[in-house]
Amino acid sequence: MLLLNLNKIRTAQDRFEQVYRPDQFEADEDFRVAAPVALAFDIFKDKQAFRLAGRVQTTLELKCSRCLEPFTAPVDQTFDLRYQPHTANTGEGEREIEEDDLTTAFYENDEIDLGHLMHEQFVLSLPMKPLCAGDCKGLCPVCGTNLNRGTCDCKGPLIAMVEAMRMLAADRASWSGTLLGVFVADEEIASEGAKAYAASRPHIDFAVIGEPTSNTTFSAHKGSLRPLVRVHGVSAHSGTPHLGENAIYRAAALLGLIEATHENVVRHRTHPLVGGASLTVTRISGGHADNVLPGSCDLLLDRRMVPGEDEAAVKREIDDLLRLAHERFGLRAEVMEYRATTGGATETAVEEPVVQASLAACRAHGRADPGPFGFQGGCDLVHFNSIGAKGTVIGPGSLSVAHKPDEFVPRDEFIACSLIYRDVARSLLQAGK
Numbered sequence: 486m487l488l489l490n491l492n493k494i495r496t497a498q499d500r501f502e503q504v505y506r507p508d509q510f511e512a513d514e515d516f517r518v519a520a521p522v523a524l525a526f527d528i529f530k531d532k533q534a535f536r537l538a539g540r541v542q543t544t545l546e547l548k549c550s551r552c553l554e555p556f557t558a559p560v561d562q563t564f565d566l567r568y569q570p571h572t573a574n575t576g577e578g579e580r581e582i583e584e585d586d587l588t589t590a591f592y593e594n595d596e597i598d599l600g601h602l603m604h605e606q607f608v609l610s611l612p613m614k615p616l617c618a619g620d621c622k623g624l625c626p627v628c629g630t631n632l633n634r635g636t637c638d639c640k641g642p643l644i645a646m647v648e649a650m651r652m653l654a655a656d657r658a659s660w661s662g663t664l665l666g667v668f669v670a671d672e673e674i675a676s677e678g679a680k681a682y683a684a685s686r687p688h689i690d691f692a693v694i695g696e697p698t699s700n701t702t703f704s705a706h707k708g709s710l711r712p713l714v715r716v717h718g719v720s721a722h723s724g725t726p727h728l729g730e731n732a733i734y735r736a737a738a739l740l741g742l743i744e745a746t747h748e749n750v751v752r753h754r755t756h757p758l759v760g761g762a763s764l765t766v767t768r769i770s771g772g773h774a775d776n777v778l779p780g781s782c783d784l785l786l787d788r789r790m791v792p793g794e795d796e797a798a799v800k801r802e803i804d805d806l807l808r809l810a811h812e813r814f815g816l817r818a819e820v821m822e823y824r825a826t827t828g829g830a831t832e833t834a835v836e837e838p839v840v841q842a843s844l845a846a847c848r849a850h851g852r853a854d855p856g857p858f859g860f861q862g863g864c865d866l867v868h869f870n871s872i873g874a875k876g877t878v879i880g881p882g883s884l885s886v887a888h889k890p891d892e893f894v895p896r897d898e899f900i901a902c903s904l905i906y907r908d909v910a911r912s913l914l915q916a917g918k
Contacts, residue, residue, distance in 0.1 A: 487600040491535065491592065499528040501539075510600070516607060519557055520544035524603060526564070535568040535597070541606045547615040551623035552631045558615070562606040568592050632893050641894040642695020642880035642902065643668060649906035660914040665689075672865055675825030679865035683872050691839040691913050692869040692876035693906060696860060697894075700902050701852050702843040703878035705758040705832035706860035708790040708867060711767075711824035712803055713783060714739070717817040720780035729778040733771045736782040738814045739807075740766060743786065746806055756791040758832065758859030763789040785824070792832040827863035831870045833877060842912035843877040846905040879905060 487505065502525040510518040526539020540563045546555050571593035592598075622632035650666050653659075669678025696703070716736040721729025747764040754762040764786065771782030790799060803820065810816040833840055835857055847855035857877075860866075866876050881898035 486598060487603070489597040489599050491595045491597065494528055494530055494535070497530050499530070501526055501528060501537075505603075507543075510604075513604070513607075515547070515611060517546040518543060518607075519546040522603060524599065533570050535592075536566070537568065537597070537602070538565045540564070541603050543607075545607060545610070547611070549617040549621060550614045551616060551621045552633055553624065554617055554631060554633075556615075556617035558610075558612075560607060560610045562610045564602070564606055566590060566602070568597055631896070641697060641882045641899065645881055645899055645902035646695060646906055648899075648903035649910065652903070652907050653910055660911050662914040664910055664914065669865065672827065674827075676827040676863075676865055676868060677825075679868040680828070683868040686872055689869060689872065689874040692866070692874045693839070693843065693909055694864055694866045694869070694876055694878045695880040696862075696864050696878050697880050697882035698858070698860070698878060699852075699883050700847055700850065700879065700881055700898055700905060701854070701858055702840065702847050702856035703758075703860045704835060704837075704840050704843075704857040705756065705792050706830060706864050706866055706878065707759050707762075707862065708794070708796070708828055708830035709826040709863050710786075710788040710790065710796065710799060710803075711826055712786050712788070712800075713821045713824060714786060714803075714807070714818055715821045716771075716782045716784065717819075718778070718780050718782070721778040723776045723778055726778050729780075732779045732782040735814070735816050735818075736769065736771065736784060738816055739784065739810050739818060742806065742810050742813070743784075751788075754791055754794065756793065756830075756832070756859065758857065759791050759830070759861065760859065762791045762794060763787075783821070790830045792830045794830060796829050827865070828867045830863075831867040832859075833866075833870065833875050837875045838913060839875045839877055839909070842909045843879055843905075845912070846908040847879065849908065850901045850904050877909075879909075 487509065489501065502523075505522045505524065507518040507520060507522070510522070520543050522541060522543040524539070524541050526537045529536040529538070540561065542562075543560050544557050545560055546557050548555055565588060567589045569589060569591050571591045617633075624631060646666055646668075650664065653664060667682060669676075669682055671677040672679065716732050716739055718732030718735055719730035721727075743764060743766060751764045752761045766784050767787045768785035769782065772779035786803070788799060788803070790796065800823075807816075807818045807820070810818060835841075840857060844855045844857065860878050864878060866878055869876050879902070881902040882894035
């Protein structure tokens with residue numbers, strides 16, 4: 486027990502300071518002491534009455550009331566307590582509780598139980614509903630998954646890769662060769678990190694790219710182009726529209742042509758793993774004032790390419806589409822720029838060793854149908870394939886929840902994915918081969 490010996494207090498005022506180890510406190514169902522406890526207080530003595538005024542500081546481990554995960558919370562609790570000898574507790578029967586009753590306690594055997602004092606302060610510091618964060622998403626009401634666990638996209642695979650590399654580094658005798666963990670930025674927008682790394686022309690034989698695939702093997706992915714097309718008109722006062730040329734009306738004609746091109750041509754270009762190519766419009770903007778006929782209207786096109794399509798040829802097709810619009814409708818339009826994207830489409834043949842090793846590892850760690858599949862989005866694989874590496878795409882989490890406010894990765898998929906990454910590397914880097 487943590488006790489204060491009152492017989493040692495011989496003056497009207499004294500000072501007490503002590504730091505206690507976490508293991509000196511018994512476990513409580515609502516919290517655990519997670520850090521040293523600093524207790525400091527002034528002691529005021531008046532005959533057999535004592536007043537303790539001070540503070541207790543530590544860190545408690547609590548359980549979140551929403552997601553049930555442990556988290557830590559700081560404690561800095563002040564107190565001002567009065568102690569009377571146990572003999573002064575006369576038991577007057579029922580009466581109204583007064584304010585002093587809430588800060589008055591009793592001691593016996595000339596000792597005050599400091600452990601009890603600190604425990605009471607810990608309890609008083611607890612929130613009514615402990616939350617690991619104000620925006621904690623809690624548990625899925627259907628499957629019980631912690632909805633805070635993510636993110637689903639590249640950060641999930643990154644964690645599994647780091648763990649796989651830790652396991653491989655601890656078992657260096659089981660493989661030979663060079664293993665690199667390459668973590669690059671900007672995968673979501675323009676893949677500038679992967680492009681910069683590939684530009685240095687490193688010698689790489691195999692690569693496994695991390696994306697949310699639910700721990701299955703993807704050996705192909707789509708590519709993308711995003712041309713910003715400007716349709717030109719002639720500005721005029723909105724009260725005299727016949728004196729101008731409404732660029733938005735002109736753009737409407739182009740929209741119909743774009744839709745027809747997708748339906749009749751582009752979507753029929755298919756790949757067995759990634760499906761069909763596509764052409765669509767994702768943004769439109771035009772005009773600059775409420776009373777002015779718009780002199781221009783901008784369309785942002787999204788062209789998804791499948792493996793086998795040539796990026797330069799697709800750009801020529803877009804130019805041909807704008808020329809056709811001019812011939813049919815007298816429409817004046819041009820490509821102002823190509824917005825940055827992750828890059829083109831690519832695939833790795835199923836017979837390649839990295840694909841076979843990936844399929845075997847995914848199957849060994851719980852995936853009855855490990856693939857190969859095709860990734861509908863773009864990713865960094867194309868840039869590693871461009872320098873001669875053969876690769877696959879594998880990672881924990883589902884693409885169906887990526888980029889959503891409540892995206893998450895199931896915990897068991899993190900663990901399984903780290904083992905998949907480890908086994909793929911071991912298979913391709915077997916000692917003596």
